[in-house]
Amino acid sequence: MNRKTRNLALTGIAIALLAFFIWWAQGNLDGYKIQVTNLVAVNAILALSLNLIYGFTGMFSLGHAGFMALGAYVNALLTLTQDQKTTMWILDPIAWPFSVMHAPFFLSVVCAGLVAAFVALLIAIPVLRLGGDYLGIATLGFAEIIRVVLTNLSSITNGALGIKGIPGHANLWWNYGWFLITLFFMIRLINSNFGSVLKAIRDDEIAAKNMGINTFFYKVVSFTVGAFFAGVGGALMGSLTTTIDPKMFSFALTFNVLMFTVAGGLGSITGSVIGSIVITVLLEWLRIVENPVTIGSFEIPGIPGMRMVLFSLALILIILFRREGIMGMKEITWDGIFDRSKRGGKSE
Amino acid sequence: MKLSKVFLAVLLVFVLVGTACAEDTIKIGVYNSLTGRTAFGGQLELEGIQMAHQEVPELLGKKVELIVVDNKTDKVEAANAVKRLTERDKVVAVIGTYGSSLAMAGGEVAEAAKIPMMGTSCTNPLVTQGKMYVFRACFIDPYQGAGAATYAMKTLNMKKAALLIDVANDYSVGLATFFKQSFKKLGGEIVSELKYNSGDQDFTAQLTEIISKKPELLFIPADFAEGAIIMKQARELGAEFQIMGGDAMDNPELVKIGGDAVNGFIHTTFPYDATMKDMSPLAATFTENWKKIHPDKAPNVNAALGYDSYMLVANAIKTAGSAEPDAIRAALAQTKDFPGVTGNKTINATHDAESPVGIIQIKDGQRVYVGEVSPEM
Missing domain, CATH: 3.40.50.2300 (Response regulator)
Structure with a gap:
């Protein structure tokens, strides 16, 4: 059996195992654990999308929350029923055609991604002429603009009141389905010629230009694709929490996604996934330190906020001892597992 | 690479299992x-x-x-x-x-x-x-907004109101909308409606505009921190109209931040205050x-x-x-x-x-519970 068939078979088995796990989880885990498992998938999609922009192409973008907001709002407007929309828009009546638009969930998530990607394209053309920290500032500004526009367009977005009662279509199957689509797409993209160009731009843009690469084009495409998946992630997140408002998409959200990506390892697909799992689970699991604890006759009262102290400590430790993140730029691959000498080789 | 990921996920989810006491x-x-x-x-x-x-x-x-x-x-x-x-x-x-x-x-x-x-x-x-x-x-906000409008119209007898709304705050936009509806229904007029964003510190531009419209009343459904700053700046600009707010202003810090500028300020709230006269026995206990x-x-x-x-x-x-x-x-x-x-x-x-809507007025730096109003919806 050659390596290619072996890897294909192993990938198939892994997906089957994941499907089995989801099937099992739905019947056996309680809603709280399912919620956390769902969040893991959504966060992984977001971390992967930012990793494409920042980790693989080297563009320091802080606009993720904006693209997520667009995705979440498009999805909400497309999946809410007409009835819900008319009763919920109490500030200004909802504007046509937003009042009557409706789409099935899959299509609405795709639309969410496309709208985010389209806006990203508009932003990318002027902004990607900047580099480094300047790009960070400019994209941060655009994310804020998107948020402020959403706050003020109350006949479309219901303004600061937000939207509630979004149909909770985003169950484990959808979230992990989208996660696999994102993962597959990223792996194929990164291992293609296109991916090599992106890495070349990241490592040395001037050298890449000298090789005759139209770096601007590649950067725009990478930024747009990243934004597409950010929009998808935002749509799934909105559908998961069933309620959204503009305040949710502040800079803190971008920071969260950045944290998954950096803690996992910039420029590592495996890293982004592991980072999302570890941080999402850790954040919830650490709630135990906020509960009152009884040790012998001592009773320590629960301190709200303690969780964030420990969580920050964990982050500091990760960055102190593994500055490149959990995975660095390495990947876990089938070849790497079976063929120790070629560790860190190609994925799939 | 997926196998290890799945394994990790399963493992970590198991870690989540807590203890349940029966x-x-x-x-x-x-x-x-x-x-x-x-x-x-x-x-x-x-x-x-x-x-x-x-x-x-x-x-x-x-x-x-x-x-x-x-x-x-x-x-x-x-x-x-x-x-x-x-x-x-x-x-x-x-x-x-x-x-x-x-x-x-x-x-x-x-x-x-x-x-x-x-x-x-x-x-x-x-x-x-x-x-x-x-x-x-x-x-709820419609009820409270109507309460504020009723009080302004019936008790204070004011017919021209201006609004200054925190557009990023769901509470603020909600309360303002319902105040506006009730105030108009009762025969009042909204002469100006301006907006700001949570966290803003400078309101002089909006306030100058509002002062030029000469309202009798300014309704600010803001949080207490911003509300106090708005009042300070309004008084510095020489505004003499009555200012009213909602229950988010019901905070002892308001007087500390606003100082003299908050004297005379009226806000609606829930019918309880530690300083209120004729408290129900339950509230007293x-x-x-x-x-x-x-x-x-x-x-x-x-x-x-x-x-x-x-x-x-x-x-x-x-x-x-x-x-x-x-x-x-x-x-x-x-x-x-x-x-x-x-x-x-x-x-x-x-x-x-x-429950009825309570009215509090700040007098000489003290919060005084002046009474209750039944909103006319």
């Missing part, structure tokens, strides 16, 4: 903003709830266990918190939270889990809209007990609403004679004239507690 207790969950932007209100509400719990620690012969979870003033966290309470801790009822957007996220989860939720101070009408299992111990437990902290309306929320749930469990979520829900929906610290509570068809 004692014979009634578990009531509390989720509130104990950290984050609105921690001030959330903490006070929790202290109110805990005080009520100390007074009624047992129901139907069983101990009541309070399980407190923080929501970090974050929507996703609020949904997680309620999921945790209903699914993992298996509570029979949930109390919380400060902040309507948080209550909406939590309410969705409670509704899906079929566990009754008692909102403390979430006044946005959308919180209970179309919900079977979501209630609240407070009145509450104030007294609070001062015993927290000698260095004055009780405010949030604490009182937290207290009332717990008492409403406790009362529902008592009248239902059962701690089954559905029985509690049914009993809560039928609550009528339940004596609370913030007035007698009747849960209406939309699951909001109807």
Whole structure:
């Protein structure tokens, strides 16, 4: 059996195992654990999308929350029923055609991604002429603009009141389905010629230009694709929490996604996934330190906020001892597992 | 590469498994903003709830266990918190939270889990809209907005009003909209309607514009910190109109930040204040007990609403004679004239507690409870 068939078979088995796990989880885990498992998938999609922009192409973008907001709002407007929309828009009546638009969930998530990607394209053309920290500032500004526009367009977005009662279509199957689509797409993209160009731009843009690469084009495409998946992630997140408002998409959200990506390892697909799992689970699991604890006759009262102290400590430790993140730029691959000498080789 | 990932995921999910104790207790969950932007209100509400719990620690012969979870003033966290309470801790009822957007996220989860939720101070009408299992111990923004408009028109006799709205704050836009509707319906005129964003520090541009329109009244449904700054700047610019606000202004800090500028300011609130005259005996006992437990902290309306929320749930469990979520829900929906610290509570068809709207005026740096108003909707 050659390596290619072996890897294909192993990938198939892994997906089957994941499907089995989801099937099992739905019947056996309680809603709280399912919620956390769902969040893991959504966060992984977001971390992967930012990793494409920042980790693989080297563009320091802080606009993720904006693209997520667009995705979440498009999805909400497309999946809410007409009835819900008319009763919920109490500030200004909802504007046509937003009042009557409706789409099935899959299509609405795709639309969410496309709208985010389209806006990203508009932003990318002027902004990607900047580099480094300047790009960070400019994209941060655009994310804020998107948020402020959403706050003020109350006949479309219901303004600061937000939207509630979004149909909770985003169950484990959808979230992990989208996660696999994102993962597959990223792996194929990164291992293609296109991916090599992106890495070349990241490592040395001037050298890449000298090789005759139209770096601007590649950067725009990478930024747009990243934004597409950010929009998808935002749509799934909105559908998961069933309620959204503009305040949710502040800079803190971008920071969260950045944290998954950096803690996992910039420029590592495996890293982004592991980072999302570890941080999402850790954040919830650490709630135990906020509960009152009884040790012998001592009773320590629960301190709200303690969780964030420990969580920050964990982050500091990760960055102190593994500055490149959990995975660095390495990947876990089938070849790497079976063929120790070629560790860190190609994925799939 | 996927195999190891799946394995890791399974492993980590197992780590989440907590311990569940099978004692014979009634578990009531509390989720509130104990950290984050609105921690001030959330903490006070929790202290109110805990005080009520100390007074009624047992129901139907069983101990009541309070399980407190923080929501970090974050929507996703609020949904997680309620999921945790209903699914993992298996509570029979949930109390919380400060902040309507948080209550909406939590309410969705409670509704899906079929566990009754008692909102403390979430006044946005959308919180209970179309919900079977979501209630609240407070009145709603349309009611309060109408109360402010009625007071301005009937008692103060003012016909020209201006609005300054925090456009990024759901509470502010909601209250402003309903004030506007009622004020116009009662025959008033809105001469100016300007906006700002939460966190703004300079309001002179908007205020100059408003002053030029010569209103008799400026309605600012703002949070107390921004409200105090607005008043300061308005007085510095020479504005002489009356300023009114909503229940978010009901905070002792207001006078500290605003100084002299807040004198004469009127705001609507829930009918409770530690300084109010002719307090109901219940409110008097509450104030007294609070001062015993927290000698260095004055009780405010949030604490009182937290207290009332717990008492409403406790009362529902008592009248239902059962701690089954559905029985509690049914009993809560039928609550009528339940004596609370913030007035007698009747849960209406939309699951909001109807109680009169209180009016507070700041006089010489002191908050004076001047009376109550019945809104003309």
